[in-house]
Amino acid sequence: MNSFHLSERLQTVASYVPRNSRLADIGSDHAYLPIHLVQEHLISFAIAGEVAKGPLANAVHEINQAGLNNQILPRLADGLAAVNLDDHVDAITIAGMGGTLITKILTDGKDKLVEKPLLVLQPNVNEDIVRTWLMHNGYRIKAETILHDLGHTYEIIVGEAVTQPVQYTELEIKFGPFLMQETNSAFQHKWQQRLDTLAKIKVNLQRAHQTDEAKLLAVEQEIKMINEVLDDES
Numbered sequence: 001m002n003s004f005h006l007s008e009r010l011q012t013v014a015s016y017v018p019r020n021s022r023l024a025d026i027g028s029d030h031a032y033l034p035i036h037l038v039q040e041h042l043i044s045f046a047i048a049g050e051v052a053k054g055p056l057a058n059a060v061h062e063i064n065q066a067g068l069n070n071q072i073l074p075r076l077a078d079g080l081a082a083v084n085l086d087d088h089v090d091a092i093t094i095a096g097m098g099g100t101l102i103t104k105i106l107t108d109g110k111d112k113l114v115e116k117p118l119l120v121l122q123p124n125v126n127e128d129i130v131r132t133w134l135m136h137n138g139y140r141i142k143a144e145t146i147l148h149d150l151g152h153t154y155e156i157i158v159g160e161a162v163t164q165p166v167q168y169t170e171l172e173i174k175f176g177p178f179l180m181q182e183t184n185s186a187f188q189h190k191w192q193q194r195l196d197t198l199a200k201i202k203v204n205l206q207r208a209h210q211t212d213e214a215k216l217l218a219v220e221q222e223i224k225m226i227n228e229v230l231d232d233e234s
């Protein structure tokens with residue numbers, strides 16, 4: 001992968017960044033995403049924020065190679081500390097981390113969200129935590145994609161600021177309000193895999209000397225929930 005040939009995952013993240021945005025890409029190892037967007041003339045200003053020196057050095061190298069030092073500013077910082085209010089950032093991408101870390105970055109950096117930037121988030125795990133954070137922090141889910149790329153399933157969640165709070169159901173938080181409406185093979189694959197895992201957990205729980213009834217019930221409820229959503233789709 002490089003800025004010319006983004007992975008399908010990062011291409012999808014890029015596709016949600018509005019044209020002419022002022023972008024902050026947080027956790028920007030190699031800065032492939034902002035470089036790609038600037039090279040394609042889709043945006044002309046970006047911050048590449050990185051907390052770790054090695055990945056920041058990779059980003060600096062790539063930005064220099066691309067000759068984009070005037071347009072992409074690499075900054076060593078934890079989360080949204082990379083952003084100044086006078087950058088007037090109107091889109092933030094955070095990709096390739098867990099949902100817990102993504103929401104910690106957003107919570108810790110809430111003072112940088114006053115201009116209500118669009119949030120394009122790609123959690124590797126714990127997508128439900130990201131959706132819950134958006135719902136509780138003045139955002140609605142504007143769009144979602146689930147895709148299979150290089151042997152993994154990824155979800156991309158786009159949050160847009162709203163004045164009226166939005167309420168999502170437990171099912172929407174778990175499966176994604178858009179994703180559960182679409183029949184998509186990546187979605188089926190993800191939840192079929194989860195069903196397989198839960199079936200194994202259930203057998204182990206039932207075999208144990210002392211069955212953990214509460215855990216068994218929780219597993220059975222999750223299996224039921226997934227089956228209902230998958231059945232609805234077929």
Ligand code: SAM
Binds near residue numbers: 028078
């Ligand atoms: N965003 C790129 C992508 O999706 O391909 C890189 C993902 S890489 C797996 C995660 C990057 O996030 C690492 O380079 C890591 O140093 C950086 N990171 C982790 N926590 C961070 C934080 N609090 N602030 C900024 N960067 C962070």
